[in-house]
Amino acid sequence: MDHSYKYFFMKFVRPHAHTLAFLLVLEFIGMLFTFVSPLLAKSLIDDVFIGRRTELFGYILLGTAATYIISAVSTYLSGYGKGKLDLVLFNDVTKEAFDAVQSAYIKKTQEMKVGDLLSRIVANTRSAIIIFTQIVPQFVVNVARIITPFTIMLFYDWKLTLIVTTPALFFLLPMLFFGKRLEQTQKISLEKTGSIYSFLKESLTMIPLIKVFGLERWSRDKFNEQMKDYYDVSIDYTKNNSMGSSVNSLIYGVPIALLILFGGPMVIQGSLTIGTFTLFMTNVALVFGPISQFAFLWSYYKSSSPAFDRVKNIFELEQDKGGDKELVVKEGSVTFNDVWFSYDNRPILQRFNATFKKGLNYVVGDNGTGKSTILKLLCSFYPLEQGKITIDGQDIFEVRREDLRKNVSMIFSDPYLFDGTIYENIHIGNLLASKEEIIKAAKLVRVHEFITSLPQGYETQVGEGGLKLSSGEKQKIALARAVLKDSPIVLLDEVTKSVDADSRKSINEVIKNFKNKKTIIIITHNPSEIEQDSNIIDLGQESRRENHVHHSFEVPLSKAIFS
Structure with missing residues (x-):
């Protein structure tokens, strides 16, 4: 798959690399409110509510409004840009895939069923594109969403930060394990989907034959067999995905419990302010939320990876390019x-x-x-x-x-x-x-x-x-x-x-x-x-x-x- 991934990137995504970079910048700006609001909340609690520094209230309110507006505009531009890029790439890939099929020797295209070709050109292309326009950018953004609040917590109390964030390491192994299994089951699932497309295309064009020979029950049984195979493969995928999700749900519970266990007595003893505890409570969620999303993104990435191979196979069809000489017909012999x-x-x-x-x-x-x-x-x-x-x-x-x-x-x-x-x-x-x-x-x-x-x-x-x-x-x-x-x-x-x-x-x-x-x-x-x-x-x-x-x-x- 790595070779297929690289091929897809170099052929279709690289020309839009500058657009992707700009969209990432917009994503980071869009996170401004997420990162700044806990700091403003800490100052509001410790400095205004407890410290009675009421002159800061207006600045905090203005800062909150400004960061919210900037984040909202950036989020809109980023979402619109990603959607537009997604459509541009989908248009580019499907057009070239269609041209590749039309230009290939018929002998080669006939080795694939028509429904399978449809599945590759449309559905598999869509999955491959989403990897670049949604999944990979979200991976990069989530790294920033983890590092920034983690750094802020380190600044206020590095010992407490390490205590509440260490469990994150224990969730990486199951994420990798379930991701590999999802990739294997999804590859089979995509092949079964292609078979269903082919069966439907063939059956729907032969309805008159099916009716004349009274083959409705036979045709239904054949379709049921196709769907049963798809169900068996998909239920295995669903099982692995659900197991991964259940493990991910622990990500939120464990660090919060550790924060209360170790941070609570510090607040009572006076070594940690209420505002700082609130800051930690918020930033723990900000750190582990992306980690939980990593598990989802990794699962989606692994389940979509087989699509690259299926799309690349279309571009590898032997092409009927012909020569470069002019054909002049006089006698027609x-x-x-x-x-x-x-x-x-x-x-x-x-x-x-x-x-x-x-x-x-x-x-x-x-x-x-x-x-x-x-x-x-x-x-x-x-x-x-x-x-x-x-x-x-x-x-x-x-x-x-x-x-x-x-x-x-x-x-x-x-x-x-x-x-x-x-x-x-x-x-x-x-x-x-x-x-x-x-x-x-x-x-x-x-x-x-x-x-x-x-x-x-x-x-x-x-x-x-x-x-x-x-x-x-x-x-x-x-x-x-x-x-x-x-x-x-x-x-x-x-x-x-x-x-x-x-x-x-x-x-x-x-x-x-x-x-x-x-x-x-x-x-x-x-x-x-x-x-x-x-x-x-x-x-x-x-x-x-x-x-x-x-x-x-x-x-x-x-x-x-x-x-």
């Missing part, structure tokens, strides 16, 4: 040269060779032979284990990522639609496009008439994941998005798999209209969709077992071989 790739040590492509040229290119084969993987590798979703992928002879892993993304579009079998309007979902294909260009793209894919027939037209809300639209309508909108982007290379991953016959025919006709302008790579299981004399890549299991080499070949439809 895509070549896979001796490509190797595996999922979790399960070979998918071995010595894969293929060439895709301008026009229609089809990839066919059994499930699990790597059809979709080819498209994802071309998009640089995953790093290659071996081999090279080139576009017009340019290695895609040496070119700028923005160039690659600009020149390659992909339409997925399950179209990704954001919870927004139809207009917005098409517009993201090219954020610089005008409304006229968006409408033109919709007309080209033959979805304009459908859109304008809706009461709100292009401003119609599609719902989360496009749930308010049919499969065919969603695919046409995704296709319009790709047309608007106007990339020279277009990838289609079984886009007609779940659509009706009319939508399938319409989509295929649109695709064929672009065959002379773009390199189009299509994954399909439907032989009837393949155009004659097209380039066909057959990923049959037999050829794969024999020599692991896949060939690109042009054949009439009647001669195409399907596994």
Whole structure:
């Protein structure tokens, strides 16, 4: 954790170090009333009430009011500053964490569940930030809150001071012990919280499936199991925290009892004034209050420490940075040269060779032979284990990522639609496009008439994941998005798999209209969709077992071989 703590501090907190220092100064000024008021109370008792020096009354009253006002203003500024800094850091960290996830290879992000990522980016980030904006500053402030009243008591009676403050040493050991146990249990608790986030995210998106198959009881039982695991871990944390709190409660009682035991007879004998005894009574509370808070702060610090590791793991995701070369696409020829790739040590492509040229290119084969993987590798979703992928002879892993993304579009079998309007979902294909260009793209894919027939037209809300639209309508909108982007290379991953016959025919006709302008790579299981004399890549299991080499070949439809 120490390395994660240092990494977090250097990357995010250090630029705001001057702000933290200023806030600490304000905290110290805010404690002015706390430290001065016992001294004023002592003078009021000994000098004014007992000594009858009434001329000091006004000064004491004025001093009390002045220190109170200064402390109140400083406390407000400090609280506001810490809250603002907390928000700034939270904004900085979550934005960078989000960017890190988006820029990472998909293979790496898929190793974490979506709910766990949410927990890391939001909840764990919040816990980590509080350490720097609240816990550490409070540690520093509490040191001052202990030293100052301790020094004042030493000035008046060092023997009595040592007697009443010595018990503080005996509370350090249990504080360290319970802090270590809290750190261990909280680490497991954070992992369980991430699992709950993931389960809820998955279950809430699959409610229709759960209802159709009558899985409500099964789903509830699975959730109960998740919550039971979380309860078992959390109850252990609660037990340790409560034990630590019970020990801390003794901090107040013991020193006060010692003060009465040893200081009381001194007042009776006249060796200690009533004002000084009152000063000690107040300052004992001022000393041991922060010590008690130390126990709380230490517990919070140890329980929040695992959050640093979980957040740092996000920034350690392998990034798809690409190269620095410019990608220039003229012919749109895509070549896979001796490509190797595996999922979790399960070979998918071995010595894969293929060439895709301008026009229609089809990839066919059994499930699990790597059809979709080819498209994802071309998009640089995953790093290659071996081999090279080139576009017009340019290695895609040496070119700028923005160039690659600009020149390659992909339409997925399950179209990704954001919870927004139809207009917005098409517009993201090219954020610089005008409304006229968006409408033109919709007309080209033959979805304009459908859109304008809706009461709100292009401003119609599609719902989360496009749930308010049919499969065919969603695919046409995704296709319009790709047309608007106007990339020279277009990838289609079984886009007609779940659509009706009319939508399938319409989509295929649109695709064929672009065959002379773009390199189009299509994954399909439907032989009837393949155009004659097209380039066909057959990923049959037999050829794969024999020599692991896949060939690109042009054949009439009647001669195409399907596994």
